[in-house]
Amino acid sequence: MNGLWGRVAQVYEWRWVVLPPAVGIAMLAMLVGAVVVAPREAVEGEVQRIFYIHVPSAIAAYLAFFIVFVASIVVLWRRDMRFDVVARAAAGVGVLFTALVLATGAIWGHPIWGTWWAWDARLTSTLILFLIFSGYLLARSLSDVADEQAARYAAVFAIIGFLDIPIINMSVRWWRTLHPQPIVLQLPGDQTLPQSMFAVLMIGMVAILLLALWFIVLRAETERVSARLTELRVALDRRDER
């Protein structure tokens, strides 16, 4: 466990060197792939290209919320406030990407479905997910950052919120669905997506996931530095008083 932890810490040391160029290159590759390389979709036309951002963003959002969930469990279990910083950072990034999913979905839905918004199962559950974690962020911004009790409350809320997702999905699916069924997550042999589209989608996946990771690292580091700054200010004030 300690060896693994040390290895992770070692890799994390390289974040400032590796992540920015990797994110830049991947994002560029995704844009070129989505706009230039991928073929024009026969039925939906150019607007289908938004799918190369839409699908990876949805996956990035779910992963970010999963990170919030795991980090919240660690906060409750280990009482380690470093993971509270991770949870908060991941929640912000998850909300950002959920908003991106909703926005790109609406842009696609307007020409294809003829409406920006519909109370479809997947749209509804994504919106609810967005609301749950926006609520989490609101709760965090209304409480003191250093307040450990508030962090524990928020962790409990994040856990309940994450566990609510399957129930929400189940309930809205019984209710109604209009969203296209997933055509990506199938066995390689049954893949119905043309190879070039699939390749661009995979590049998009890598790019968006790297971007999400980069944002989470940036936010967590910012929070850490700002906490350190507060500590230093307090120490300085104390010295001045003496």
Added chain:
Amino acid sequence: MTGAAAVVRKDLMLLWRHRSGWLSAGTFATMSVLTYSFAFDLVTDDVRPLLPGVLWVTFLFAGIIACSRSFADEVEQGTFDAMLLAPIPRTSLYVGKVVANLVALLSIELAVMVMATILFNTTLLTVELAAIVAVGTAGYVTLTTLLATLGTRVRSREVLLPVLALPLLVPLLIAGVRATGGVLDVPSGDGPWLLLLVVFTIWSAAGSALLFPLVVEQ
């Protein structure tokens, strides 16, 4: 077990002494049903299909108002810390509050349903509907009571509680409205709504009871 019983008795006593708090939630609930009925009557002749939605939205809002101060008074008075020191399982503190809130909400709902029976000209006081409402109420009260603990640590908790609770309660809202609609002969699609309501209630009660001790740990 005697400890838990004592906590429940204490919370029921508090419920009686602080009745102005949840009775105002009840006044709000009956007032909102009255307003809904009045407003919908302006645009449509057949208000009955809207009734399940009106009932459940009113219940949820009343629940949030009634539960929001569950722990606030005791935390402000400092008695909550004393309760935490008592040699009883932490879960019993939560159970006491849930029982008290359930009693308050069920009385409010009874008043709302009597009101709606008159205004919407529909028989609401049936055994079937009472069962649906009771299960649903247990579902949202257990969750809202847990979330009310959050309010003790943040500013402007009156705004925060609905923002946190309502998205989590969406499955309950869907199931409650559809199950109620089924009983009232409003077209409600065929989903296992009552089952969903029961599953949500069990999930919410078990999850909240398990997480509550972690919330109040210091």
